[in-house]
Amino acid sequence: MRLLCALGLFLALLHVTSCLLIGAFNNQCFGDRKSQDNVVMNIIKEIVLRYDIILIQEVRCNHNLSVPNRLLALVNEGSPQFKGIVSEPLPLGSTISHRERYLFLYRYQKVSVTDSFQYTDTVFSRPPSVVKFSSTQTVGKEFVLISIHTQPTNAVVELRALVDVVKRAETKWLNKNIMVLGDFNAGSNYVPMYTRPTIPLFNTTVFQWLIANNVDTTVSRSGNAYDRIVVTTDMYNGMNPRSADKFDFKNAYGLTQAQTEAVSDHFPVEVQIL
Numbered sequence: 001m002r003l004l005c006a007l008g009l010f011l012a013l014l015h016v017t018s019c020l021l022i023g024a025f026n027n028q029c030f031g032d033r034k035s036q037d038n039v040v041m042n043i044i045k046e047i048v049l050r051y052d053i054i055l056i057q058e059v060r061c062n063h064n065l066s067v068p069n070r071l072l073a074l075v076n077e078g079s080p081q082f083k084g085i086v087s088e089p090l091p092l093g094s095t096i097s098h099r100e101r102y103l104f105l106y107r108y109q110k111v112s113v114t115d116s117f118q119y120t121d122t123v124f125s126r127p128p129s130v131v132k133f134s135s136t137q138t139v140g141k142e143f144v145l146i147s148i149h150t151q152p153t154n155a156v157v158e159l160r161a162l163v164d165v166v167k168r169a170e171t172k173w174l175n176k177n178i179m180v181l182g183d184f185n186a187g188s189n190y191v192p193m194y195t196r197p198t199i200p201l202f203n204t205t206v207f208q209w210l211i212a213n214n215v216d217t218t219v220s221r222s223g224n225a226y227d228r229i230v231v232t233t234d235m236y237n238g239m240n241p242r243s244a245d246k247f248d249f250k251n252a253y254g255l256t257q258a259q260t261e262a263v264s265d266h267f268p269v270e271v272q273i274l
Helices: 002-017 036-050 068-073 152-173 193-196 249-253 257-263
Strands: 020-030 051-059 082-086 100-107 111-118 131-137 142-149 177-183 207-209 227-232 238-245 271-274
Touching: 020 036, 020 142, 020 207, 020 227, 036 051, 036 068, 036 227, 036 249, 036 257, 051 068, 051 142, 051 177, 068 082, 068 100, 082 111, 100 111, 100 131, 131 152, 142 152, 152 177, 152 193, 152 238, 177 238, 249 257
Parallel strands: 020 051, 142 177
Antiparallel strands: 020 271, 051 100, 082 100, 111 131, 131 142, 177 227, 207 227, 238 271
């Protein structure tokens, strides 16, 4: 019996390590002040270490990369394993002082970045950053991740425009393995149900929504699934949709509500690629 249990555990671990766990985390107001808080940064570090690729939103830095660099140095302490790719400050061309960036962190022994581009359509408050990855963990498969953090009051318009970003990535790289992830603000107050038939991303013959409407992704328990992961049907065929969920780091790490809110007002969302 012990031998069978040990064999089962080995096979389970083998399966897990042959997959990629991808996450998206709106790390609320992630600027210099938060990145210099050791307690908060160590929690963020543990969250990052959970993933093979993680998109971090609300990274606040303009002309320097102090915040991404601090986080990379922290997660690579002792055993370097992550690299990062960061977007331009957004909104593009703006002079406001609190512009945000998208930051992808990835385990470079498992995946590599083969190309990327910054979308520039001004319909978006924070135009998507588009990155193509190649992975030895998924039989050399290439796939595309599109980041998004919509403006809440303009979420419907921006979600409608996301299909154009997907088409551009498909055309540029002749690749239909595409995932859109981030803070869609896709709760009922910003994206009411009656608007969804007007949003091409909700066409279920082309796209699959992996985070259900009843998954509350907020720390405050607002009841809203703001953060989402949406994939093309081609991408869907190579993943484990049952693994899609939020990561409740409050319960996982035994944090108080105050400790959790010091990290973010959102939980990460995640999914596993086979």
